[in-house]
Amino acid sequence: xxxxxxxxxxxxxxxxxxxxxxxxxxxxxxxxxxxxxxxxxxxxxxxxxxxxxxxxxxxxxxxxxxxxxxxxxxxxxxxxxxxxxxxxxxxxxxxxxxxxxxxxxxxxxxxxxxxxxxxxxxxxxxxxxxxxxxxxxxxxxxxxxxxxxxxxxxxxxxxxxxxxxxxxxxxxxxxxxxxxxxxxxxxxxxxxxxxxxxxxxxxxxxxxxxxxxxxxxxxxxxxxxxxxxxxxxxxxxxxxxxxxxxxxxxxxxxxxxxxxxxxxxxxxx
Amino acid sequence: xxxxxxxxxxxxxxxxxxxxxxxxxxxxxxxxxxxxxxxxxxxxxxxxxxxxxxxxxxxxxxxxxxxxxxxxxxxxxxxxxxxxxxxxxxxxxxxxxxxxxxxxxxxxxxxxxxxxxxxxxxxxxxxxxxxxxxxxxxxxxxxxxxxxxxxxxxxxxxxxxxxxxxxxxxxxxxxxxxxxxxxxxxxxxxxxxxxxxxxxxxxxxxxxxxxxxxxxxxxxxxxxxxxxxxxxxxxxxxxxxxxxxxxxxxxxxxxxxxxxxxxxxxxxxxxxxxxxxxxxxxxxxxxxxxxxxxxxxxxxxxxxxxxxxxxxxxxxxxxxxxxxxxxxxxxxxxxxxxxxxxxxxxxxxxxxxxxxxxxxxxxxxxxxxxxxxxxxxxxxxxxxxxxxxxxxxxxxxxxxxxxxxxxxxxxxxxxxxxxxxxxxxxxxxxxxxxxxxxxxxxxxxxxxxxxxxxxxxxxxxxxxxxxxxxxxxxxxxxxxxxxxxxxxxxxxxxxxxxxxxxxxxxxxxxxxxxxxxxxxxxxxxxxxxxxxxxxxxxxxxxxxxxxxxxxxxxxxxxxxxxxxxxxxxxxxxxxxxxxxxxxxxxxxxxxxxxxxxxxxxxxxxxxxxxxxxxxxxxxxxxxxxxxxxxxxxxxxxxxx
Numbered sequence: 001x002x003x004x005x006x007x008x009x010x011x012x013x014x015x016x017x018x019x020x021x022x023x024x025x026x027x028x029x030x031x032x033x034x035x036x037x038x039x040x041x042x043x044x045x046x047x048x049x050x051x052x053x054x055x056x057x058x059x060x061x062x063x064x065x066x067x068x069x070x071x072x073x074x075x076x077x078x079x080x081x082x083x084x085x086x087x088x089x090x091x092x093x094x095x096x097x098x099x100x101x102x103x104x105x106x107x108x109x110x111x112x113x114x115x116x117x118x119x120x121x122x123x124x125x126x127x128x129x130x131x132x133x134x135x136x137x138x139x140x141x142x143x144x145x146x147x148x149x150x151x152x153x154x155x156x157x158x159x160x161x162x163x164x165x166x167x168x169x170x171x172x173x174x175x176x177x178x179x180x181x182x183x184x185x186x187x188x189x190x191x192x193x194x195x196x197x198x199x200x201x202x203x204x205x206x207x208x209x210x211x212x213x214x215x216x217x218x219x220x221x222x223x224x225x226x227x228x229x230x231x232x233x234x235x236x237x238x239x240x241x242x243x244x245x246x247x248x249x250x251x252x253x254x255x256x257x258x259x260x261x262x263x264x265x266x267x268x269x
Numbered sequence: 270x271x272x273x274x275x276x277x278x279x280x281x282x283x284x285x286x287x288x289x290x291x292x293x294x295x296x297x298x299x300x301x302x303x304x305x306x307x308x309x310x311x312x313x314x315x316x317x318x319x320x321x322x323x324x325x326x327x328x329x330x331x332x333x334x335x336x337x338x339x340x341x342x343x344x345x346x347x348x349x350x351x352x353x354x355x356x357x358x359x360x361x362x363x364x365x366x367x368x369x370x371x372x373x374x375x376x377x378x379x380x381x382x383x384x385x386x387x388x389x390x391x392x393x394x395x396x397x398x399x400x401x402x403x404x405x406x407x408x409x410x411x412x413x414x415x416x417x418x419x420x421x422x423x424x425x426x427x428x429x430x431x432x433x434x435x436x437x438x439x440x441x442x443x444x445x446x447x448x449x450x451x452x453x454x455x456x457x458x459x460x461x462x463x464x465x466x467x468x469x470x471x472x473x474x475x476x477x478x479x480x481x482x483x484x485x486x487x488x489x490x491x492x493x494x495x496x497x498x499x500x501x502x503x504x505x506x507x508x509x510x511x512x513x514x515x516x517x518x519x520x521x522x523x524x525x526x527x528x529x530x531x532x533x534x535x536x537x538x539x540x541x542x543x544x545x546x547x548x549x550x551x552x553x554x555x556x557x558x559x560x561x562x563x564x565x566x567x568x569x570x571x572x573x574x575x576x577x578x579x580x581x582x583x584x585x586x587x588x589x590x591x592x593x594x595x596x597x598x599x600x601x602x603x604x605x606x607x608x609x610x611x612x613x614x615x616x617x618x619x620x621x622x623x624x625x626x627x628x629x630x631x632x633x634x635x636x637x638x639x640x641x642x643x644x645x646x647x648x649x650x651x652x653x654x655x656x657x658x659x660x661x662x663x664x665x666x667x668x669x670x671x672x673x674x675x676x677x678x679x680x681x682x683x684x685x686x687x688x689x690x691x692x693x694x695x696x697x698x699x700x701x702x703x704x705x706x707x708x709x710x711x712x713x714x715x716x717x718x719x720x721x722x723x724x725x726x727x728x729x730x731x732x733x734x735x736x737x738x739x740x741x742x743x744x745x746x747x748x749x750x751x752x753x754x755x756x757x758x759x760x761x762x763x764x765x766x767x768x769x770x771x772x773x774x775x776x777x778x779x780x781x782x783x784x785x786x787x788x789x790x791x792x793x794x795x796x797x798x799x800x801x802x803x804x805x806x807x808x809x810x811x812x813x814x815x816x817x818x819x820x821x822x823x824x825x826x827x828x829x830x831x832x833x834x835x836x837x838x839x840x841x842x843x844x845x846x847x848x849x850x851x852x853x854x855x856x857x858x859x860x861x862x863x864x865x866x867x868x869x870x871x872x873x874x875x876x877x878x879x880x881x882x883x884x885x886x887x888x889x890x891x892x893x894x895x896x897x898x899x900x901x902x903x904x905x906x907x908x909x
Contacts, residue, residue, distance in 0.1 A: 021820070039543045047548055047771065050824075054769040054815050060824055064336070066509040068549040069651065071434055072340045094654045119480055120821045127457065130337050134449035138442035139401045143321045143720040146392070146399035150356065153410025163403040163428060166435060170339055194401050 009035045010102040014049060016061055017109040019118050022125075026118070028107070031061075038098035042085065043068060043075065045097060062121040068093040070234060073169030076176075077122050078109040083173035083232040091171060091234040111176035115183070115219040126172050128218040129186060136210035137190045139200050158196050166193040167235040174229035174237075180221030185229035187211050188245035189237050195248055205252035206261075212249055271526050271881050273894040276681040277381040282900045283363075286385040289682070290725050294732035301326035303736035306727070307474055307489040309461045309516055311338030313433075313712060314695025315495030316440035317719025323452035325724055330487060331444070331453050332476060334460040334511065334826075339441045342497060342509040343715060346433025347554035347648065349417060349425035350397075350712040352390040357414050361422040363387045368901065370710060373419040373600050374675070374703020375853035375867065376875070376903040377532070379896065381682060382700045389721040390713050394426055396720055400439040404428050416559050417708040419600040419908075425709045430554055430647045436712055440719070460826065462757075463750040464492065464520045464691065467740045471520075471691035475750045477758075479826060482819040486751055488742040490734055491690045491727060494520060495719070498674035498696040500533065502834045502841065503786075504778025506671035507539060507552040513830040514837050517678050517697050525686045526879035526892060528699035529676035530837070531845035531855050534706055535787050536672030537563075537604035540655050540665075541624045545775075550670040551655055553627070554648055555708040558597040560632035560641065561665070563588050563604070565616040565625050572618050576626055576664050587611055595908040602705040602854045602867075603908060605669035609787045610865065612668075619666045628664035669787060673711060675702040675854065676844070679879040679894070683726035684718060687879075690734075692727060694718035699877070704853025758818050761828045766811035770827045773808045777801065777831070777838050785842050790858045794846040798839065805835040840880055840889065847891060850874045871903050 011034040019026030031049050040048075043065050050060035066074040075092040079085030085095045100106060108122065116124040154162075168189040175181050191208050194200035200207070223242055230239040278289040296304065305328045308319040316338055319331040335341060353366040367387035371378060394412070398404065404426050405413040414423040428435040447453040458479040465473035465486070473488040499514035500506040521527045538553045564586045566572050571579050587607055589596045597604075608625050611617065618624045632641050638661050642649070649660045656666070677699040684692050684700070695715040702710065740746075784797040808831070816822040851860040851867035852874070860868040869875075877894040 037544050037546065040546050041548070044546045044548050048546055051769045051771055054813055054824065055767070057815075059815055062821055062823055066335065066340055066511045067342060067345045068510060069345055069551050070654075071345050071431065072335075072342070072509060074336070074340050089650070090654060094651075096654070096657075098657060123821065126336060130339075130445065130448075130455075130457075133339075133442065133445040136449075138446040139399065140446060141396065141399035141443070142324045143317070143396055143443075143724065144392075146395035149354070149394045149398040150411050152398070154406055155410050156406045156408050159403050159406045159410075162401075163435075166403050166428075166438065167431065169434075170337065193403065197401050197403065199399055199401050 010038060010097060010100065011035060012100055012103070013105045014045070015105055015107045016121070018061070018121055021120055022117050036097055038096065040097045041068070041093060042079070042095040042097065043093050062123045064123045065093060070094045071169060073171035076111045076124060076171055076173070078111055078176055080107050083111060083176040084234055089234060089236045091169065111172050113172070113175045113181035115181060116172060116175065128220070129170050129172065129183070131218060132183065132187060132211050132214045133190065135214035136203070136207040139194055139203060152198055154197060162193045162196040165189045165196070165237060165241050168237055169235060171234060173232040173234060175220065177228040177232035178221065179226070179228070180224060182223045182229070183215050183220040184223040184242050184245060185233065185237060185239065187215050188241040191248055192241040192244045195244070204248065205255055208245065208248045208252045209256060270890060271687045271879065271892050273526065273679065273687060273879055273892055274681060275379060275894060276683055277379065278682065282380060282384050285381050286388055293725055293729040296728045296731050298326055300736050302328060304328065304490045304731050305330065305739060306491050306493060307332065307487060308493045308495060309474065310341065310495035310497060310697070311441070311444060312341035312343035312495060312497060312695060313437055313440055313715030314719045315341070315493070316437070316444040317716050318493055318495060318694055318723050319453050320440070320443035320447045321720050321724045322727070323447040329453045330456065330489065332456045332459045332461055332474070334458065334479060336458055338444055338455065338457070339438065341437060342512050343437045343712070344434045345509065346712055347430045347552060348556040349415065349427035349432045349709040350393065350436060351417065351424050351707070351709040352394045352426060352713065353387055353424060354391055354394060356412060357423045359422045361424050365422065366390060366424065369420045370701070370707055371703065371901060372906055373707035374705055375869065375906055376703065376871070376898070377529070377852050377896065378701055378703030380898060380900055385722065386701050386714060386717050389717045392721055393713060393716045397436060397439050400442060402428065402435045402439045415556060416598060418555050418558065418598045418604070419707040427556070430556070430645060433712060436716065440716070461516045462519060462754045462829070464523045465747050465750045466523050466688065467744065467746050470689045472740050473742060473747060475754050477754070480821050482817070482822065484751055484754055486742040486747045488740055488747070490731060490739045491692060493692045493694060493723065494678065494697050495694040496697045498677065499837055500671045500674050502777070502838050503671040503781050504774045505542065505547060505550050505782070507536060507550050510548060513833070515830050515833050517693070518833040518837055520678060520686070520691065522882050523688070524882065525688050525691055526679040526881050527676070527840065528679040528877050528879040529704070529844065530841045530880065531785070531848055532675035532704045532853060533671060533841070534601060534673035534675060534854050535605045535669045536601055537608055537669050538627060538667045539670035539672070540652065541619060541621065541668040551651060552670070552672060553652060553665060553667055555601070557627060557645060557648060560644065561597065561627040561629050562586055562631060563597055563625055563627055565611045565618060569615040572616055572622065576618070576628070585611070585616070592908045599908045600705055600707060605787055606856060606865070608669055624666040624668050626664035627667045629660060630664070633661060673706055675699065675704060675706055679877065683729060684723055685726070685730060690730060692723060694723060704855055757829065758825065761812070761814045761825060761832070762818060764809070764812055764814065766813040768811050768813060770812060770814065770824060770831050773804060773812060774831045774834065776804055777835055780804070781838055781841065785845050788856050788858050789845050791846065794842050797842040798846065801835065801839045801842065808832065808835055843889070844878055844880065848874055848878065867906070875903065
């Protein structure tokens with residue numbers, strides 16, 4: 001393979017979705033950017049364009065970002081039609097201009113899904129994900145009540161697989177990539193992470209039922225097995241976890257039907 | 270003048286916390302629900318505190334500027350969390366973790382606090398495992414450990430290179446559970462812009478909704494700040510772009526003392542700066558120093574040669590040479606200064622000359638590429654994304670970068686500031702790391718404070734406040750605080766300047782990095798103390814903040830934070846100038862041993878400097894809390 005000489009600088013045109021607020025009409029606006037270093041990150045390009053807009057008396061482009069190292073899950077642009085842009089296994093903040101060619105027009109939009117309404121420009125409201133977590137994405141373990149950590153061995157394979165799922169950064173690329181705007185990869189990741197561990201067994205059925213019910217109620221669609229979600233995922237979380245989610249959901253539903261939970265109730269005084 | 274009573278309980282070191290817990294006043298369960306507690310921030314410290322307080326029965330309101338509590342920057346911690354479990358049978362103990370942390374901090378932290386931290390470290394691991402944190406495990410199913418800087422035992426627990434993420438998601442899941450159960454009221458995208466003091470006690474905060482711009486007042490029986498460190502005062506750092514000091518700085522301006530602001534941590538292994546546009550520096554975890562070897566060419570002339578062509582004998586593995594017993598695993602401040610020194614000698618590598626090699630060739634030979642990938646794969650991927658180079662075949666180029674701040678709001682043993690009712694946790698306080706934090710100790714402290722310290726100590730304060738005595742949020746103090754917030758916003762927006770906010774942040778960062786970074790001098794600090802006030806004046810005359818107050822306005826958010834940094838930066842330099850010694854991350858060139866090591870002055874500076882605001886334009890007051898070492902003898906750190 002012949003190594004291509006890296007150009008010293010490049011110039012591109014950003015075609016950016018501008019929308020003043022929720023429910024307002026939006027449109028694409030072009031912003032040329034010249035003489036850029038190929039080592040600049042895509043978000044740094046937005047910084048530079050925004051400083052230019054500010055100086056010209058314009059309004060900077062709103063975009064979500066924070067850690068800029070691919071772990072917080074805040075950044076969320078669809079670039080040239082792909083959530084987080086070209087490249088595999090990266091978030092928007094890990095995209096560098098060396099990926100593009102001189103003269104490229106780069107189309108930048110927010111993650112689009114009914115459950116993620118636009119707040120402004122490229123920023124969307126993803127609190128729906130938090131609500132799914134609040135419904136059941138946890139193991140109830142109050143501080144002070146935990147047993148000795150090594151009292152419960154976890155086979156390395158299970159722990160590693162749980163970690164593969166637990167890597168989810170909650171960015172929502174899976175939803176944006178899916179034609180049904182399904183959140184099943186997101187839910188599957190959490191259900192699998194906790195369901196693979198012995199600590200997660202007590203609430204396993206309750207968790208999957210509650211998380212799926214909440215997901216459905218928030219306007220996310222179902223999965224039709226095209227796996228765009230995994231392809232767009234910055235952590236490359238496998239769609240195999242969706243199969244695991246479906247299995248857990250089915251078993252839990254059957255158990256709930258044939259062996260309903262006892263009513264419980266307060267203890268004797 | 271503020272009263273700084275550390276409230277360290279009497280008795281033998283190892284008994285203090287146990288006895289204190291038994292002595293703290295309790296709030297009865299029926300009364301707990303009558304108290305409202307505000308928690309600002311939901312990183313490791315904030316999320317663990319909010320959920321734990323809610324589980325105890327208090328009413329909790331949690332405010333975060335992020336769109337979700339899961340995004341707090343604790344998430345980015347890579348390497349691990351320390352705990353004195355001694356699972357490796359290699360001689361670890363609570364005492365050894367205590368001692369390593371105290372020594373690592375160059376004898377500038379409180380003995381009793383550090384000992385408590387080491388004690389509860391073991392509970393943290395239990396708690397995290399119970400929550401489902403997928404720590405690395407051995408084939409037998411038990412927990413794995415690795416080594417970290419400043420220790421000769423393996424006590425660091427980890428989840429690949431994403432330990433912070435997994436611990437934060439654990440704390441976030443606990444917080445989510447309590448939110449779902451209606452025990453915590455979450456306010457996302459809500460930035461605290463002022464602290465409200467009523468009758469000398471912290472009783473509320475003023476908040477701006479970042480989406481709508483609406484300002485609101487919130488009253489509580491106690492306020493907990495867990496808002497992180499102030500390292501972004503340097504502009505370029507490993508912090509998230511949004512990390513800021515506004516909450517602690519506004520609390521400082523309401524009377525909370527800010528302790529040891531000059532103790533800043535510069536992490537030795539980060540990806541070097543590449544250009545002026547750069548917004549962020551990326552850390553390469555300290556865990557890499559377990560298997561990577563740091564070197565530069567022995568001769569200046571070799572610095573631009575391909576590293577593979579430099580013969581073994583022409584390489585200087587300078588940490589192994591200078592610190593044979595700790596080698597590449599010496600503490601961060603020492604490794605950073607050593608890197609600076611070899612670069613100052615003209616032996617730095619890469620185009621800018623500001624870089625050293627972190628080489629894995631030996632590790633690849635020993636473990637195979639697969640073995641190295643298993644340990645550090647995601648870090649090598651990050652390195653590749655940023656530099657387009659593979660660290661499996663060529664050494665990484667790294668350079669120190671701002672990473673953590675040991676200084677923070679002053680707190681007593683109960684984590685309460687000098688303002689009654691104001692508690693400060695995690696990186697936002699100053700208490701446990703002295704002048705230098707050891708690797709894998711930040712996660713430990715954040716979770717210790719939130720899960721195992723505050724839930725006990727806050728009761729001691731609340732028990733002195735009659736239930737129902739909480740003031741309303743429409744009192745005069747609340748209205749005045751709201752008015753001052755609104756006025757500052759209006760002033761920023763009304764300015765018709767010619768420069769964006771970033772212009773000033775970059776210039777401030779440059780001043781601090783050059784004059785108050787890895788090496789500090791009297792002349793340099795005096796220069797910084799002239800430049801920063803001038804820059805601040807220029808900011809207020811010439812900053813241009815677009816948009817309006819009543820919308821989602823990221824420029825406005827940033828403007829307020831940079832305005833605070835422009836004040837805090839000055840205090841940082843003032844503290845560095847006043848501390849006429851070198852200790853940990855604070856290195857004054859005037860105070861060093863002939864071999865370049867830190868020369869402390871325990872007689873004159875064996876104390877905490879806690880700065881107290883005196884009003885605009887007036888020099889702040891320097892209060893002192895002596896550090897009385899009852900159990901350990903302050904000595905010269907030796908890692909040789």
